[in-house]
Every structure is written in structure tokens, then in C-alpha cells.
Amino acid sequence: MSTTNSKRFTFPLSQTTLVIIAGALILSAAMGIRQTFGLFIGPFSFDRGLPVTLIAFAIALHNLVWGFAQPFAGAAADRYGSAPVVAFGATTFAAGLGVAAVAPSGPMLIVGMGLLVGIGVSCTTFGVVLPAVGRIASPEKRSMAMGLVSAGGSAGQVLMIPLVQSIRLSSGIATSLFVLAFVMLLIAPLGIVLDRRTSVGMHPQEPAAAPLRKVLAQAVRHRGYRLLTLGFFTCGFQLAFIATHLPEYLTLCHMPVGMGATALALIGLFNMAGSWGCGWLGGRFRQHHVLGWLYLIRSVTIGAFFLLPKTSTSVVIFAAVMGLTWLGTVPLTSGLVAKVFGTRHLGSLFGVCFLSHQIGSFLGAWLGGLVFDLTGSYSLLWEATVAAGLIAAMLHFPIDDKAVSTPAIRSEPVRA
Known part of the structure; x- marks a missing residue:
């Protein structure tokens, strides 16, 4: 009896639950921190005399570096496990924040917030x-x-934005960035938990030994994968523009001080429900159909917010609806890739698809600053986000989500 009881309570949490919790904490830190970057555009410009275009470029560059590094980070995690990849990424992310904290000039800010943060975030977010x-x-x-993991990761945005806003106002830019760097170092060991395996996650029908080169070639030829990749560009474009420039846009609209931070925090709060809800819908309906409707709803919401008068109520409603559709694309997109191609090389395949997302993120963040400096207005970018979303919706509905048979390498003979 005692032996049975001891076995029963040895592991109160299942392996899957532990992985979900660890994944949510890693995402919460990494995604929560990068969502605060929009709060630094004004302070970097006023306190350090840097052009808005340059600051926006640094933030945009980390998205582009993230995109190009993501396939390699995913492939490394597929081959070597998540632990070393997450540890390396968290350390690099922290180093980038530290460099940005003390950056006396634009080039140093670009190296810190652009290059190092981009490499770090590729190893600590969705693709891993x-x-x-x-x-x-x-x-x-x-x-x-x-x-669930994406929803749990949104908690970081809810917590980090008010924390950073408070520290920045009381202690300055450098202190707030150093605090964020310390948070990243705390999550470095959690990659060990992601490498836990059980029989639940191992599916013998999937070709575990499928060669990556052939799987990538097959994915590139797959029309649905190409449409999914093109549509994912829009997600990055819309989210990066809003996350980076919404606080400054609301200031231009004569909204109360702090409304931008409130809006970003509300987006994170509602994203917790939205990511879980999209994951739930993806388990009950065809995932590409859910994605199509998500892009359509998001675009209509953006268009209405841009055209209607700006009030505290309209900002709250906009943030709530955007939050419900914010990162729900990620579990749906990765789940669709897994459904069609299996999970053996999911990190690599999703990483390639995610590169398109990050090219969109780069353009959304950078063009927002460039267009504002040239025209003194964000109007062109708001209109572009609406148009891109409508196109993305049309791209997703015709996707073929049937599973494909992936090639397997020949078994090598065992030699005595």
C-alpha cells in the first residue's frame, strides 16, 4: 500500500503539463519583453537624441534577424534538444538588452536591440x-x-509592460532594460524541461528518420505551405506595426499619458483568452479556415479603429479585439504544419514559415517609423495593415490540409 501511494504522488504533474508550464514561462519572458520595445521609442528619441527612424529600424531589425535565425534555431532544437538552444538564446537576449541599456549611439542600439535580441528571441520563442x-x-x-502555451506566454505582456513603464519613469531607460535582462537570465535553465519525452508524444506512424533536406523540398512544392507562408507575412506586418507604434500614435491623437501602455497590456491580457480559444477552435475545425476568419476579423477591427474617433472606450475595445486575434495565428499555423508534415522536423518547417512572418514584422516596424518621419502621419501604414489582412484571409481558405507522406532515409545495416 505504501509503495503504491508513494508512486502515485511522486509526479503530481504529468510530463505534458510540465512542458506546457515551462514553455509558457519561456514565452512569457521573451515575448513579454519584446512587446515593451514600443515604450522606448519616445524616451530614446528625447533623452538620447536618436531619430525615430533609427530606433524603429533597431526594433525592426531584431524581427528580421529573428526570422532568418529561426530556421537554424528550430533545426538545432530538433537535433540537439531545446535545453542548449534556450540557454544560449536567453543569454544572448540578455546581452542585447544590456548593450541597448548603455548604448551611447545609434550603431550600438542597433547591435543590442537589433542583432543580439533578434538572435536571442529566435531561440526562446515559438520556433523552439x-x-x-x-x-x-x-x-x-x-x-x-x-x-495553452501561447496563452500562458501572453502573461508576460500583461506583467512586463506596466513593470517597465513604472521602472522607466522612476529610474530611467538603462535600469528598466537591465531588469529585463535579469529576467531573461532567470528563464535560461527552463529549456531542460522542454526536452522531457513520453510515449504520448511519440507517434510511430510519423517517419522519425525523414531527412530534413527532402522534407524542406517537399514543403516548398506544397501549395498549401506556400499560401500559409505568404499569409503569415501579414501577421508579422500587422502585429509589429501596432506593437511598435501604437503608443506614439495614441499620443498624437491626444490620448491620456499611459494609454499606449494600457492598450498594449490589454492586448496581452485578451491574447491569453484568444490564443487558448484559437487552439481550441483549431482542434475542432479546420485550422486554415479558422486562420482565414481570424485575419478577416482583425482587418475589419483595424479599419474601424483607424476611421472612427479616438476615445478611451474605442482604444479599450480595439485592444480587446486585437488581443483575441493577436497570437492565435501561431498555434494554428504550427498546428497546421504539424498536421500536414508531422512533428519530426516541425521546428525547421515552422522556422522557414516564420521567416515570412518576421520579414513582415521588419517592414511593419521600420516602415511605420519611416513613413512617420516623411509624412508626419501613420495613416498609410494603417491602411496597409487592413489591405494586407484581407489578402491573407483570401490566401488561407483554399489551403489543402491533408497529411502528406514524408520520405524516410534508408536504414543503415548494423555492423558487428
Whole structure:
């Protein structure tokens, strides 16, 4: 009896639950921190005399570096496990924040917030975390599990934005960035938990030994994968523009001080429900159909917010709806890739798809600053986000989501 009881309470949490919790904490730190960067545009410009275009470029560059580094980070996690990749990424991310904190000039800010943060975030976000969750969750619960991790990751945005705003106002830019660097160092060991495996996540029907080169070639030829990749560009474009420039835009609209930070925090809060909800919907409906409706709803919301008068109420409603549709694309997109191609090379395949997302992120963040400096207005970018979203919706509905058979390498003979 005592032996049975001891076994029963040895592991109060299942392997899947532990991976979900660890993944949510890693995402919460990494995504929460990068969502605060929009709060530094004004202070960097006023306190250090840097042009808005240059600051926006540094923030945009980290998105582009993230995109190009993501396939390599995903492939490294597929091959070597998540632990070393997350540890390296968290350390590099922290170093980038530290460099930005003491940057006396534009080039140093670009190196810190652009290059180093971009490499670090590629190793600590979706392309590394979600494949680990996808491999350990059963196929019927995979979309839900990914949605839960994405939802838990949104807690960082809710917590980090008011924290950074408070520290920045009381102690300055450098102190707030050093605090964020310390937070990143705290999550460095959590990659070890992502490498836990159980029989639940191992599916013998998937070709575990499928060669990456052939799988990538097959994905590039797959029309649905190409449409999914093109549509993901829009997600990055819309989110980066809003996350980077919404606080400054609301200031130009004569909204109360702090409304930008409030709006970003509300987006993170509602994203917790939205990511979980999209994961739940993806487990019950065809994921590309859910994605199509998500882009459509998001674009209509952006258009209405831009055209209607700006009030505290309209900002709150906009933030709530955007939050519900904010990162729900990620578990749906990664889940769709896993459904079609399996989980063996999910990190690599999602990483390539995510590169398109990050090219969109780069353009959304950078063009926002460039257009504002040239015209004194964000109007062109608001209109562009609406148009891009409508196009993305049309791209997703015709996607073919049938699973494909992936090639497997020949087994090598065992030699005595």
C-alpha cells in the first residue's frame, strides 16, 4: 500500500503539463519583453537624441534577424534538444538588452536591440517552444496544448509592460532594460524541461528518420505551405506595426499619458483568452479556415479603429479585439504544419514559415517609423495593415490540409 501511494504522488504533474508550464514561462519572458520595445521609442528619441527612424529600424531589425535565425534555431532544437538552444538564446537576449541599456549611439542600439535580441528571441520563442510541445502532446490535443502555451506566454505582456513603464519613469531607460535582462537570465535553465519525452508524444506512424533536406523540398512544392507562408507575412506586418507604434500614435491623437501602455497590456491580457480559444477552435475545425476568419476579423477591427474617433472606450475595445486575434495565428499555423508534415522536423518547417512572418514584422516596424518621419502621419501604414489582412484571409481558405507522406532515409545495416 505504501509503495503504491508513494508512486502515485511522486509526479503530481504529468510530463505534458510540465512542458506546457515551462514553455509558457519561456514565452512569457521573451515575448513579454519584446512587446515593451514600443515604450522606448519616445524616451530614446528625447533623452538620447536618436531619430525615430533609427530606433524603429533597431526594433525592426531584431524581427528580421529573428526570422532568418529561426530556421537554424528550430533545426538545432530538433537535433540537439531545446535545453542548449534556450540557454544560449536567453543569454544572448540578455546581452542585447544590456548593450541597448548603455548604448551611447545609434550603431550600438542597433547591435543590442537589433542583432543580439533578434538572435536571442529566435531561440526562446515559438520556433523552439511550440515544436517541443507539439512532440509531447497527442495529435488530437496538439492544437489545444500549443494554444495553452501561447496563452500562458501572453502573461508576460500583461506583467512586463506596466513593470517597465513604472521602472522607466522612476529610474530611467538603462535600469528598466537591465531588469529585463535579469529576467531573461532567470528563464535560461527552463529549456531542460522542454526536452522531457513520453510515449504520448511519440507517434510511430510519423517517419522519425525523414531527412530534413527532402522534407524542406517537399514543403516548398506544397501549395498549401506556400499560401500559409505568404499569409503569415501579414501577421508579422500587422502585429509589429501596432506593437511598435501604437503608443506614439495614441499620443498624437491626444490620448491620456499611459494609454499606449494600457492598450498594449490589454492586448496581452485578451491574447491569453484568444490564443487558448484559437487552439481550441483549431482542434475542432479546420485550422486554415479558422486562420482565414481570424485575419478577416482583425482587418475589419483595424479599419474601424483607424476611421472612427479616438476615445478611451474605442482604444479599450480595439485592444480587446486585437488581443483575441493577436497570437492565435501561431498555434494554428504550427498546428497546421504539424498536421500536414508531422512533428519530426516541425521546428525547421515552422522556422522557414516564420521567416515570412518576421520579414513582415521588419517592414511593419521600420516602415511605420519611416513613413512617420516623411509624412508626419501613420495613416498609410494603417491602411496597409487592413489591405494586407484581407489578402491573407483570401490566401488561407483554399489551403489543402491533408497529411502528406514524408520520405524516410534508408536504414543503415548494423555492423558487428
